[in-house]
């Protein structure tokens with residue numbers, strides 16, 4: 001009987017492996033540069049032409065190889081990095097499969113020059129996986145690999161390559177990622193003769209970040225230091241006020257090894273929940289340290305992904321690490337310039353102007369120091385008139401724009417910050433009631449009161465359980481003159497019992513959001529000029545961006561230009 005199953009020749013097996021390991025020039029650069037780092041290089045130099053489609057060259061000053069080792073290195077599963085399956089656990093080198101060199105050599109015109117410093121250098125030439133020559137040459141200790149005509153013998157795959165510019169960008173990202181992982185190693189990237197990246201050896205993590213991401217972005221980052229359970233997280237996250245909807249960079253490492261994981265990035269973003277608009281994406285640079293046995297790095301053909309044993313723990317640690325880092329900082333965020341949502345410019349990519357509440361405040365009675373007898377501050381700038389529309393929106397002119405402020409949303413924002421301050425140390429002014437209020441609640445609501453007793457107290461509600469289903473309120477907060485303490489209490493407790501603000505994973509924030517929402521002045525309430533001005537004054541003193549606890553816009557800007565367009569003046 002004829003056999004139908006046969007073992008594939010090595011050359012075919014290598015090409016198949018190459019299909020998984022090598023997707024584009026950037027993958028070749030990644031594999032070769034990783035080998036250089038594994039070989040202890042202090043400098044790695046990468047040069048490409050035509051996006052790497054024509055030429056890729058990676059040189060290092062690492063250990064190099066003897067002639068015999070170099071020949072073996074081109075065999076499938078030839079590796080110096082592990083010897084047994086047990087070594088896979090906690091493997092510290094980038095490489096461990098012994099697949100990259102033969103895979104790359106099977107789909108290109110490949111040459112390798114290497115010297116371990118003891119004898120002549122070895123020069124090895126391979127074409128499409130076929131060993132052509134092994135010669136003696138000259139080279140200082142280290143290795144250079146040259147890859148020409150990538151995919152020349154697999155035209156179907158060559159067709160999938162993108163434009164030179166796009167392949168160059170991908171190569172840049174691959175080098176940048178490794179450069180970030182190894183700030184002690186120098187990296188240079190040349191594309192078509194011009195320098196694309198130049199990071200000297202021996203940098204600190206922060207210096208390297210500035211060299212690779214640019215000083216401007218690096219200047220918006222704050223350090224992260226967090227430990228919980230079996231995870232330690234360090235690195236940098238962006239200040240909330242500097243996060244933007246586009247152009248963010250996110251880089252994760254586990255035990256120093258770069259990997260991708262959109263869900264962990266999202267977890268870190270969740271740590272920003274109260275501090276940025278839902279559309280903004282903060283830049284992140286985070287290293288997770290955990291026991292080697294708790295993470296599997298051999299789950300993706302190009303080692304771009306890893307698997308955590310305690311997935312939930314990793315996500316929680318990311319979120320808390322980001323939250324802590326920016327929480328420590330809220331008080332330091334600059335006040336004054338605001339970036340509203342581009343509501344009137346949906347889809348436009350122009351940068352949005354900053355809104356300055358200075359117009360409103362400069363001349364208001366509130367802006368005058370109580371001790372200032374002259375009132376000069378007030379006289380020098382005329383106050384812009386404020387108008388209330390539909391008993392809900394405060395409107396005024398600022399520079400070349402009309403500004404609309406949602407009064408409920410603005411007040412919510414103000415109260416949220418105030419309550420967070422009270423919950424985390426401060427004391428709320430409370431009013432003792434002459435006649436205590438008695439309120440009937442459901443079982444779930446009673447439970448919610450028990451659960452949040454400390455927070456209720458911190459904001460000014462002193463509550464006694466009366467037995468059964470009623471509670472007695474002895475003191476109440478008074479955040480503003482229109483405040484209805486009894487109604488607010490009932491609405492808030494109902495929200496807490498129903499888990500209405502469940503999107504907030506932090507209990508204090510959830511409570512603060514609930515209180516802020518229920519205590520804030522509502523839409524549809526007429527406000528006097530003085531009240532509007534006071535509200536805007538307090539809003540300007542908040543630290544966080546212009547959206548409320550539901551993530552809705554607080555401020556909307558209508559540029560004059562837009563009005564003019566609608567009237568056909570432009």
Ligand SMILES: Nc1ncnc2c1ncn2[C@@H]1O[C@H](COP(=O)(O)OP(=O)(O)OP(=O)(O)O)[C@@H](O)[C@H]1O
Nearest residue numbers: 035036039073079080095096097098099100101143
């Ligand atoms: N630049 C280099 N300097 C010194 N030795 C090298 C270099 N590149 C490769 N080698 C040697 O060749 C071997 C094979 O390299 P290759 O990249 O194919 O496999 P690997 O790095 O061990 O595993 P992986 O396939 O996971 O990358 C390496 O284990 C290493 O010993």
Ligand SMILES: [Mg+2]
Nearest residue numbers: 031035095100
């Ligand atoms: Mg390798």
